Amino acid sequence: MPDGTILIADDDSAIRTVLNQALGRAGYSVRTTGTAAGLWRWVSAGDGNLVITDVVLPDENGFDLIPRIKRLRPDLPIVVMSAQNTILTAITAAERGAFDYLPKPFDLKELTSVVQRALAVPQKSPRELAAAEAEGEENGLPLIGRSAAMQEIYRVIARLTQTDLTVMIMGESGTGKELVARALHDYGKRRHGTFVAVNMAAIPKELVESELFGHERGAFTGATNRGVGRFEQAEGGTLFLDEIGDMPLEAQTRLLRVLQQGEYTTVGGRTPIKTDVRIIAATNRDLRQLIQQGLFREDLYYRLNVVPLRLPPLRERAEDIADLVRHFLRKAEEEGLPAKHLDPEALDLLRHHRWPGNVRELENLIRRLAVLHAGDTIPAAAVAAELKEPAKSSSAEDGEEPVSLSAAVERHLTKYFATHGDRLPPPGLYDRVLQEIERPLLSICLAATRGNQIRAAHLLGLNRNTLRKKIRDLGLEVIRGLKTE
Numbered sequence: 479m480p481d482g483t484i485l486i487a488d489d490d491s492a493i494r495t496v497l498n499q500a501l502g503r504a505g506y507s508v509r510t511t512g513t514a515a516g517l518w519r520w521v522s523a524g525d526g527n528l529v530i531t532d533v534v535l536p537d538e539n540g541f542d543l544i545p546r547i548k549r550l551r552p553d554l555p556i557v558v559m560s561a562q563n564t565i566l567t568a569i570t571a572a573e574r575g576a577f578d579y580l581p582k583p584f585d586l587k588e589l590t591s592v593v594q595r596a597l598a599v600p601q602k603s604p605r606e607l608a609a610a611e612a613e614g615e616e617n618g619l620p621l622i623g624r625s626a627a628m629q630e631i632y633r634v635i636a637r638l639t640q641t642d643l644t645v646m647i648m649g650e651s652g653t654g655k656e657l658v659a660r661a662l663h664d665y666g667k668r669r670h671g672t673f674v675a676v677n678m679a680a681i682p683k684e685l686v687e688s689e690l691f692g693h694e695r696g697a698f699t700g701a702t703n704r705g706v707g708r709f710e711q712a713e714g715g716t717l718f719l720d721e722i723g724d725m726p727l728e729a730q731t732r733l734l735r736v737l738q739q740g741e742y743t744t745v746g747g748r749t750p751i752k753t754d755v756r757i758i759a760a761t762n763r764d765l766r767q768l769i770q771q772g773l774f775r776e777d778l779y780y781r782l783n784v785v786p787l788r789l790p791p792l793r794e795r796a797e798d799i800a801d802l803v804r805h806f807l808r809k810a811e812e813e814g815l816p817a818k819h820l821d822p823e824a825l826d827l828l829r830h831h832r833w834p835g836n837v838r839e840l841e842n843l844i845r846r847l848a849v850l851h852a853g854d855t856i857p858a859a860a861v862a863a864e865l866k867e868p869a870k871s872s873s874a875e876d877g878e879e880p881v882s883l884s885a886a887v888e889r890h891l892t893k894y895f896a897t898h899g900d901r902l903p904p905p906g907l908y909d910r911v912l913q914e915i916e917r918p919l920l921s922i923c924l925a926a927t928r929g930n931q932i933r934a935a936h937l938l939g940l941n942r943n944t945l946r947k948k949i950r951d952l953g954l955e956v957i958r959g960l961k962t963e
């Protein structure tokens with residue numbers, strides 16, 4: 479039979495009754511009150527082994543009460559319940575020293591298991607009471623969505639704010655992986671350090687190592703100066719490695735060393751450099767499959783996957799769509815567009831869409847509707863037309879197949895430039911980019927003509943000798959009869 483007295487503060491008498499019964503049945507003795515003053519009286523008298531409190535109480539905000547309780551009784555665990563289910567509620571609860579946070583409505587089984595854990599773990603002394611952001615102010619929220627799936631994400635983020643653990647964020651493109659990584663940084667211990675994001679897929683493979691670890695002067699052709707790597711930039715802060723599955727094997731080995739020994743060497747350098755960087759990785763690919771194919775190191779996978787966080791696709795949390803739409807419409811308004819809202823039927827259409835490009839696709843669609851639609855209520859027909867519309871110029875952003883080659887190249891290059899922040903990419907970009915395009919262009923044409931160079935030259939509109947030279951320069955393998963017709 480578990481023992482311990484649980485003090486419950488909630489102004490809703492129905493909730494008090496339900497909790498009283500559920501925890502009483504589980505064997506605890508329970509005392510309930512509808513006010514902060516009632517709770518404070520018990521706590522200051524030394525009663526109770528655990529507090530469960532609502533945030534909004536008639537006489538005081540639960541969040542203001544927590545630090546006082548913690549000062550008086552640092553070991554008394556506090557569980558916060560709230561119907562204001564935003565990321566800030568979860569984080570504020572963690573910052574104020576709450577043991578856990580339960581978004582309302584919650585499952586009673588979940589409550590009992592939180593209670594068991596809280597009573598089993600000896601509480602730490604109160605943590606730094608960081609100034610909490612104004613609660614419930616949706617405008618400033620980094621992540622929108624109150625679905626159960628997002629609540630779970632917020633709780634994990636809140637638990638991680640006091641740690642430096644390596645996190646692996648998994649999720650389809652556009653689900654908000656980078657946003658979560660930023661939230662982990664912005665609300666964590668390293669928030670005063672720099673957040674550096676690098677997209678592995680956007681950097682030419684041969685440059686990944688120097689990009690991450692920096693290079694010495696003369697380390698390779700074109701390295702006329704010492705190059706500062708992303709690790710150095712992120713010192714004391716967080717390094718976000720996006721699309722980690724695209725990291726070449728040699729760079730993986732260097733990264734593993736950082737995670738094992740906390741040090742690295744620059745490209746062309748010999749002296750190991752100590753580093754203090756928190757790593758957050760993200761992927762939209764199945765890393766286990768890449769491991770099986772020999773493309774990803776298993777030992778690195780385990781080092782990165784200390785805390786796995788799976789971001790659900792938007793189609794699995796359709797209940798978040800209304801909040802997201804409101805958020806994006808408000809953003810459009812802030813950008814100077816007239817205020818608009820969506821007709822309920824239009825919203826329904828959005829709830830039933832599959833969203834292959836996830837939140838990014840929704841964001842772009844709302845922006846398009848806000849720009850293109852004249853009236854202040856956007857009707858279902860306008861949404862239906864947009865959803866039916868095949869790719870438009872911004873659909874590459876939506877995570878669907880890009881419309882045109884130039885749109886795809888533009889998207890790729892924009893990402894590539896963005897990964898350099900204020901700096902410019904290494905010189906020689908023109909030739910590198912053209913080669914990247916030339917290579918698939920030639921190999922696809924050669925495959926289509928079953929390696930017949932005369933036909934391939936004709937298809938390309940190139941002189942045969944020019945094609946032959948390009949094949950040689952690019953080191954392409956030409957296999958005859960590659961493609962069966």
Ligand SMILES: Nc1ncnc2c1ncn2[C@@H]1O[C@H](COP(=O)(O)OP(=O)(O)OP(=O)(O)O)[C@@H](O)[C@H]1O
Nearest residue numbers: 621622623650651652653654655656657762837838
């Ligand atoms: N929960 C959310 N609330 C508000 N905006 C969101 C949310 N999730 C994603 N977004 C927005 O959607 C867009 C895509 O998000 P983000 O870049 O974080 O996704 P991602 O998973 O990292 O994508 P990719 O895998 O393509 O890099 C961004 O503009 C981001 O602001």
